[in-house]
Amino acid sequence: MTEAAQAAAARASELCDAALAGDRLALARLLTAVENRTPVAESALRRLYPLAGGAHLVGITGPPGSGKSTLVSALIATARAAGRAVGVIAVDPSSPITGGALLGDRVRMQAYAADSDVFIRSMASRGHAGGLASTSAAAAAVLDAAGFDLILLETVGTGQSEVEVAASADTTVVLEAPEMGDEVQAIKAGLLEVADIVVVNKGDRPGAQRTAAQLRAMLTASARVGQGIVDKPRPKQPQVLVTTALSGDGVPELLAAIDGLRGTATASTAARATRAEAQVWAILADRLRAELSKPGLRAAAAATLAQVAAHELDPFTAADRLLEEIARARN
Amino acid sequence: MTEAAQAAAARASELCDAALAGDRLALARLLTAVENRTPVAESALRRLYPLAGGAHLVGITGPPGSGKSTLVSALIATARAAGRAVGVIAVDPSSPITGGALLGDRVRMQAYAADSDVFIRSMASRGHAGGLASTSAAAAAVLDAAGFDLILLETVGTGQSEVEVAASADTTVVLEAPEMGDEVQAIKAGLLEVADIVVVNKGDRPGAQRTAAQLRAMLTASARVGQGIVDKPRPKQPQVLVTTALSGDGVPELLAAIDGLRGTATASTAARATRAEAQVWAILADRLRAELSKPGLRAAAAATLAQVAAHELDPFTAADRLLEEIARARN
Numbered sequence: 001m002t003e004a005a006q007a008a009a010a011r012a013s014e015l016c017d018a019a020l021a022g023d024r025l026a027l028a029r030l031l032t033a034v035e036n037r038t039p040v041a042e043s044a045l046r047r048l049y050p051l052a053g054g055a056h057l058v059g060i061t062g063p064p065g066s067g068k069s070t071l072v073s074a075l076i077a078t079a080r081a082a083g084r085a086v087g088v089i090a091v092d093p094s095s096p097i098t099g100g101a102l103l104g105d106r107v108r109m110q111a112y113a114a115d116s117d118v119f120i121r122s123m124a125s126r127g128h129a130g131g132l133a134s135t136s137a138a139a140a141a142v143l144d145a146a147g148f149d150l151i152l153l154e155t156v157g158t159g160q161s162e163v164e165v166a167a168s169a170d171t172t173v174v175l176e177a178p179e180m181g182d183e184v185q186a187i188k189a190g191l192l193e194v195a196d197i198v199v200v201n202k203g204d205r206p207g208a209q210r211t212a213a214q215l216r217a218m219l220t221a222s223a224r225v226g227q228g229i230v231d232k233p234r235p236k237q238p239q240v241l242v243t244t245a246l247s248g249d250g251v252p253e254l255l256a257a258i259d260g261l262r263g264t265a266t267a268s269t270a271a272r273a274t275r276a277e278a279q280v281w282a283i284l285a286d287r288l289r290a291e292l293s294k295p296g297l298r299a300a301a302a303a304t305l306a307q308v309a310a311h312e313l314d315p316f317t318a319a320d321r322l323l324e325e326i327a328r329a330r331n
Numbered sequence: 332m333t334e335a336a337q338a339a340a341a342r343a344s345e346l347c348d349a350a351l352a353g354d355r356l357a358l359a360r361l362l363t364a365v366e367n368r369t370p371v372a373e374s375a376l377r378r379l380y381p382l383a384g385g386a387h388l389v390g391i392t393g394p395p396g397s398g399k400s401t402l403v404s405a406l407i408a409t410a411r412a413a414g415r416a417v418g419v420i421a422v423d424p425s426s427p428i429t430g431g432a433l434l435g436d437r438v439r440m441q442a443y444a445a446d447s448d449v450f451i452r453s454m455a456s457r458g459h460a461g462g463l464a465s466t467s468a469a470a471a472a473v474l475d476a477a478g479f480d481l482i483l484l485e486t487v488g489t490g491q492s493e494v495e496v497a498a499s500a501d502t503t504v505v506l507e508a509p510e511m512g513d514e515v516q517a518i519k520a521g522l523l524e525v526a527d528i529v530v531v532n533k534g535d536r537p538g539a540q541r542t543a544a545q546l547r548a549m550l551t552a553s554a555r556v557g558q559g560i561v562d563k564p565r566p567k568q569p570q571v572l573v574t575t576a577l578s579g580d581g582v583p584e585l586l587a588a589i590d591g592l593r594g595t596a597t598a599s600t601a602a603r604a605t606r607a608e609a610q611v612w613a614i615l616a617d618r619l620r621a622e623l624s625k626p627g628l629r630a631a632a633a634a635t636l637a638q639v640a641a642h643e644l645d646p647f648t649a650a651d652r653l654l655e656e657i658a659r660a661r662n
Contacts, residue, residue, distance in 0.1 A: 046645045053642030064394070132491060138646075159490010160463060269640075276639035276646065281616070283650035288615060308607035309600075311384030314377045315469075315607065319614035330658075 005039060012043035019146050020051075024116055027146050031121050034138045037286060045138055052144035055087075056262045057271075059153045059166030061191065062175025067201040071175060071245035071254075072154050073111075076118055078248070078255050079150055085117040087148035089139050091132060091155040091165055119148060132161040133168060134282030137275040167194035168275050170268040171261045173254070174238075175199050176215065178207040192219065195238040197257055203244040216240045291326050300325055336370060343374035350477050351382075355447055358477050362452050365469045368617065376469055383475035386418075387593045388602075390484045390497030392522065393506025398532040402506060402576035402585075403485050404442075407449055409582050410481055416448040418479035420470050422463060422486040422496055450479060463492040464499060465613030468606040498525035499606050501599040502592045504585070505569075506530050507546065509538040523550065526569040528588055534573040534581060547571045622657050631656055 001009070015033075018026030030048075033041035060075075062068050072088060079086045112118035121143075123135060136153060143151050153169050155162035166172050174195035192198065198219070200212045219238060239257055243250035292301040304321055307313035332340070346364075349357030361379075364372035391406075393399050403419060410417045443449035452474075454466060467484055474482050484500050486493035497503050505526035523529065529550070531543045550569060570588055574581035623632040635652055638644035 042647050046647050049645035050642055141642075156490070159487075159493050161492045162490050272640040273636065276636050276649075279646035280636060280639060280650050280653070283646055284619060284653065285612070285616060287650060287654060288619070305604065305607050305611060308611060309603040311381055311472075314380035315610035315614055316373050316377050318607075319611050319618060322611070322615065323618060327661075 008039035009043045012040045012047070015040070016044050016047050019142075022116065022147075024119060027119065027142070028121070030142050031123075031139055034142060035123055035135055037135075041138070045141065048145035049141050052141040055140070055144035055149050055151050056171065056258070057140050057144075057151045057153060057169045058258055059155070059169030059172040060175065061155045061163060061166035061172070061194075062199075062201075063177075063191075064156055066175040066177040067245050068154055068156070068175055071199070071201055071243060071251070072152055074243070074245045074248050074251040075152060075255060076112070078251050080115065080118065084150055085148050086119075087140075087143035087146075087151040088118075088120040089136055089143070089151065089153050090120065090122045091136055091153070091162060119143065119146075131282065132165050133275070133278035136165050137168065137279050140275075163191060163194060168271050168278065170271050171196045171258055173197045173199055173258065175201050176211065177202045178205045178211040192238070196261055197254070198238050198240045199254060200240065200242045201245055203242040203250060204247070208242055212240050212242050288326075291329070292322060294329070296329050297325055339370035340374045343371045343378070346371070347375050347378050350473075353447065353478075355450060358450065358473070359452070361473050362454075362470055365473060366454055366466055368466075372469070376472065379476035380472050383472040386471070386475035386480050386482050387502065387589070388471050388475075388482045388484060388500045389589055390486070390500030390503040391506065392486045392494060392497035392503070392525075393530075393532075394508075394522075395487055397506040397508040398576050399485055399487070399506055402530070402532055402574060402582070403483055405574070405576045405579050405582040406483060406586060407443070408579070409586050411446065411449060415481055416479045417450075418471075418474035418477075418482040419449075419451040420467055420474070420482065420484050421451065421453045422467055422484070422493060450474065450477075462613065463496050464606070464609035467496050468499065468610050471606075494522060494525060499602050499609065501602050502527045502589055504528045504530055504589065506532050507542060508533045509536045509542040523569070527592055528585070529569050529571045530585060531571065531573045532576055534575040535578070539573055543571050543573050619657075622660070623653060625660070627660050628656055 012030075012033075015026045015030050019030055030041070030044050033044065060068055060072060069090075072090075076086050076088065112120065121139065123139060140151050140153065153166060155166045166174075172194050174191045174197070176198065178200060192215075198215055200208050200215065202208060219240065241250060241254050241257060243254055245251065291297065301322055304313065304318045308315050308318045343361075343364075346357045346361050350361055361372070361375050364375065391399055391403060400421075403421075407417050407419065443451065452470065454470060471482050471484065484497060486497045497505075503525050505522045505528070507529065509531060523546075529546055531539050531546065533539060550571065572581060572585050572588060574585055576582065622628065632653055635644065635649045639646050639649045
C-alpha cells in the first residue's frame with residue numbers, strides 16, 4: 001500500500017467510526033468523499049457497504065413546479081413525528097458545471113439543523129459516465145449504514161439520468177401537479193412508466209381530483225394495452241394518491257403507501273441489481289481511467305484522443321489501440 | 332472475422348454507399364444502427380468518421396415550454412431559404428424506457444418529408460453509461476459525413492445528461508421564455524454556464540426585452556465575478572438575442588450569430604475533445620461489457636453482481652474481482 005493509500009485508509013477509518021457513532025459532520029465529509037470519488041470514499045465504502053442494505057430507498061421525482069421539495073419536507077415531518085430517522089439525497093441539476101445547490105435546499109437543511117435524525121444532502125454529479133446513478137447509490141449506502149432507515153432520493157424528473165436515478169430506488173414516487181402544460185404531459189408519459197406510486201400534488205387546486213381520475217384511467221388502459229388481449233393488471237400498476245404538501249393533507253396516507261411497498265420484492269430486487277451494476281461499472285470505468293492516466297500511458301492516450309477529435313482516427317480504432325496499450329503496459 | 336461480423340461489414344458498406352449517395356432511407360437505417368450500438372454501426376462509423384468533422388454542430392437547449400421545437404423549425408426554414416442542408420438530432424426524454432418520440436417531432440418531420448436537404452431524427456438513449464453523449468456525437472458524425480453542413484442538436488435542458496449533450500456541441504444556444512417560474516430560474520443559472528448564445532424566445536410576450544436586459548446584466552456581473560478583481564469580460568461571454576420563433580422575428584439574426592461563431596476555435600476545440608472522449612469511453616465500456624458476457628465469464632460476473640446487490644460484497648472488491656477474471660480469461 002502506498003503512503004497516500006495508507007493515509008486515505010486511516011482517514012476513512014476515522015470518519016467511519018465517527019459517522020457510525022452518530023457524528024453528522026463526519027457523515028457529511030464521507031458523502032463529500034463519495035461525491036468526489038476519492039480514495040477515502042473507496043476505503044470507507046469497502047467497510048460501510050456490507051453494513052447497508054436494510055434501509056428503504058424511495059425515489060421521488062416529477063417535473064419542475066410539481067412541488068417535490070415541499071412534499072419531501074412534508075414526508076420528513078410525518079416520518080419524524082413517528083420517531084423515524086430520515087435521510088434525503090437531492091440530486092441537483094441546477095448547475096452542471098459548478099454543481100451548486102439550489103438555494104431552497106439550504107433553507108430546508110436549516111429547518112432541521114438541530115435534529116440529528118434528519119440528514120439532507122444535495123449532490124451534483126460532475127460528468128462521470130454513469131456518475132449520477134453510481135454516486136447516489138453509494139451515498140444511499142453510506143446513509144443506510146449510518147442508521148437512516150428511510151432514505152428519500154429526490155430528482156427533477158425531466159432528464160434521462162435523473163429519471164433513471166429515481167427509478168433505481170426500491171420504490172419510486174412520481175409527482176404531478178394538476179393541469180400541467182402540453183410538453184410536460186409528454187414527459188409525464190415517460191415518468192409514469194417508472195412509477196410505483198403516482199402523486200397528484202397541489203391537491204387543493206381545482207382539477208386535482210380530475211387529474212387523478214384521468215391518471216387512473218390512463219394507467220388502467222396502459223396496463224390493458226401492455227398485457228394485450230388478456231385483461232389483467234400488469235404486475236406493477238401504480239397507485240394514484242392526492243396530496244397537498246403545503247398543508248400536509250394526504251401525506252400520512254402517502255407515507256403509509258410507501259411503507260406498504262417496502263420489501264414487496266420484485267421491483268426492489270431489480271432496483272438493487274441496477275444500483276449494484278451502476279456502482280461496479282463506474283468503478284470499472286475509474287480503474288480504466290486510472291490505467292490510462294499512468295505516466296507510461298498518459299501521453300499516448302491523450303494523443304490518440306486528439307486524433308479522434310481531429311477526425312484523423314475513428315473512435316473504435318482508438319478504443320482498441322488504448323486497450324492494446326493497457327495490455328502491453330501490464331506485461 | 333466471424334460470419335456475423337462479415338455480414339455486418341457488408342451491410343454497413345451497402346448502407347454507407349447509399350447514404351453517401353443521398354439515400355435518406357439508408358441514412359435513417361444507419362442512425363438506427365448507431366442508436367442501438369450494433370456491429371453495423373461500428374463498421375459504418377469506422378468508414379464515415381474520417382469523412383466527418385466539417386459540419387457546424389449547434390446544441391439547442393432550454394427548459395420545457397421555452398419553444399425549442401418551434402425555434403428549431405424556424406432555423407430550418409431560414410437555413411433552407413439560403414439553400415443550406417440541415418440535419419436535426421432531437422434528444423427525446425419523453426420516455427426513458429420505451430424511448431418513444433414526441434408526437435410533435437413526427438409532425439415536424441412530415442413538413443419536410445419531400446425535402447431531401449432536411450433530415451430530422453429523434454433519439455432516445457437507453458441507459459448505456461454515457462450513452463446520450465456518445466450516441467448523439469456518433470449520430471452527428473454520420474449526418475456530417477452525409478453532407479449536412481449545419482447540424483442542430485436539440486435537447487431539453489433540465490437533465491444533466493441533456494445539458495451536457497448540448498454543451499458538447501461546437502456552439503451552444505440556450506433558450507429562455509420571458510417570466511418563467513422560480514424553480515426554472517434556478518435551473519437557468521446552470522444552463523447559462525454552457526451558453527454561447529442565449530435566446531429569449533416568445534419575444535412578442537410582454538417582458539421579453541426586460542428578461543433579455545436582466546440576462547445581459549446577470550451575465551456581465553457573473554463575468555466580473557468570474558474574473559475577480561481584473562474587470563474584463565470572460566473569454567466566452569454569451570450574446571443575448573430575442574426571437575419570436577412563431578413569426579420568425581429575430582431568427583435570421585440568430586442564424587447569423589451562430590454562423591459568426593463557427594470555427595471560433597477555443598470552445599469548439601474543447602467540445603470536439605469532449606465528443607471524442609465520450610465516444611471512445613462508451614466503446615471501451617462496450618468492450619468491457621462484451622468481455623464479461625463471454626460464455627466463460629458470464630455466470631461468474633452475474634454471481635459477483637448479485638453478491639453486491641445483496642450487500643454481501645462491496646462494489647470495489649467486486650470490480651477488482653471482475654478485472655482479475657478478465658485478465659485470467661485472456662491468459
